Amino acid sequence: MMITPEELAAFADGEVTGAREAEIAAMVDADPELARKVAAHKALKDQLGAHFAPILEQELPENLTAPLKSEAEIVDFQAAKDARTPKAANDDNPAIKRWGRFAGPVLAASLAVAIFLPRGGDGAEDYADVQLAAVLDSQLVAEQGSNADTRILLSFQNDDGEFCRAFSGADASGIACRDTEGWQLRHSGGAGDQQSTEFRQAGNEDADLMAIVQEMAAGPALDQDQEAAAKEKGWQ
Amino acid sequence: MLAILPRLRRFAIGLSGNPADGDDLCQMTIERALTNREKWQEGTRLDSWMYRIMRNIYIDEGRASTRRVQTFVDEEAGLSVGADGGQEAQVELTNVDRAMAKLPEDQREAVLLVMVEGYAYKEAAEIVGCPVGTLNSRLVRGRDALMEILGDGS
Numbered sequence: 607m608m609i610t611p612e613e614l615a616a617f618a619d620g621e622v623t624g625a626r627e628a629e630i631a632a633m634v635d636a637d638p639e640l641a642r643k644v645a646a647h648k649a650l651k652d653q654l655g656a657h658f659a660p661i662l663e664q665e666l667p668e669n670l671t672a673p674l675k676s677e678a679e680i681v682d683f684q685a686a687k688d689a690r691t692p693k694a695a696n697d698d699n700p701a702i703k704r705w706g707r708f709a710g711p712v713l714a715a716s717l718a719v720a721i722f723l724p725r726g727g728d729g730a731e732d733y734a735d736v737q738l739a740a741v742l743d744s745q746l747v748a749e750q751g752s753n754a755d756t757r758i759l760l761s762f763q764n765d766d767g768e769f770c771r772a773f774s775g776a777d778a779s780g781i782a783c784r785d786t787e788g789w790q791l792r793h794s795g796g797a798g799d800q801q802s803t804e805f806r807q808a809g810n811e812d813a814d815l816m817a818i819v820q821e822m823a824a825g826p827a828l829d830q831d832q833e834a835a836a837k838e839k840g841w842q
Numbered sequence: 843m844l845a846i847l848p849r850l851r852r853f854a855i856g857l858s859g860n861p862a863d864g865d866d867l868c869q870m871t872i873e874r875a876l877t878n879r880e881k882w883q884e885g886t887r888l889d890s891w892m893y894r895i896m897r898n899i900y901i902d903e904g905r906a907s908t909r910r911v912q913t914f915v916d917e918e919a920g921l922s923v924g925a926d927g928g929q930e931a932q933v934e935l936t937n938v939d940r941a942m943a944k945l946p947e948d949q950r951e952a953v954l955l956v957m958v959e960g961y962a963y964k965e966a967a968e969i970v971g972c973p974v975g976t977l978n979s980r981l982v983r984g985r986d987a988l989m990e991i992l993g994d995g996s
Binding site: 611615616619646647650653654655657658661662664666667669671675 | 985
């Protein structure tokens, strides 16, 4: 049985799988020359890795980071909140844990696109229409389908104690807070990022909303239970 | 983007063969990425997208500076021979640089993407825009050449 140089290299890189991997492994075991070549491949990889690794530790030149920093937006809500309020933050704070669990995926994705944030639109004084209000009243983050027309991004309480919900839909996205009249739109944006959650990554509009949520929220996002309880009480 | 910047810079320096040209390449990549930010498709990997931008810029614009790289590396190698203290390490580093500089571009990028940046063959092939089999054979030729120059690595 023959083995090509390509296959041997792929084997050394862990790229060969299944039955063929076992076959090659047996051949390599039985043939010192093949074993030597595999070892040489791995040694070369180690040598190259070690050669270039120090670059990762070097301080980045200013001219590379400057264009990014000027456009970057802080999307870590809780960190920003902690900076603004004297309340001590530590890792044991259950509120932070809740927030982290809830907003973590969004934040992680937002970091990757942090520099892609467009500037936000203006606030709106309008109230949500019947259709949107129905979604805001009833739809829980934990229960919504991955392809819901309008998705609730998260729920939180603002400094006035009102319940607010950030939403994202095919036609519009925004943040609405429940006052005595109904769901008042505090911010309106363009069409949200409509993708099924499976492949979702926070996009421009959603990330933009998150930055505004950061400004409005008095604390962490509501977790699943808190959101359900708020819904139970009619969001007031 | 800030988070992947050190890796991008490593790739840039590896491609172009020295830190000065690497940082130039890196800067051009960042600028082009910012200009074309709306072309990045959500749900795809940002790092792969930027590596692709970088290698395209390098292929398009890097050729002109290849001669300069060669001169620079040789000069540095010459200088470091006379340096005392840490001399061995310095010479060895330069040997790797020189060996890399001797590789054709397509082999060098394949070697860097897989052996330094740690991409799977499939991902590396997507960045380069070639079939996996092609990437595999470029990689092998690049490795054989490097092992030849560096003395089999053992």
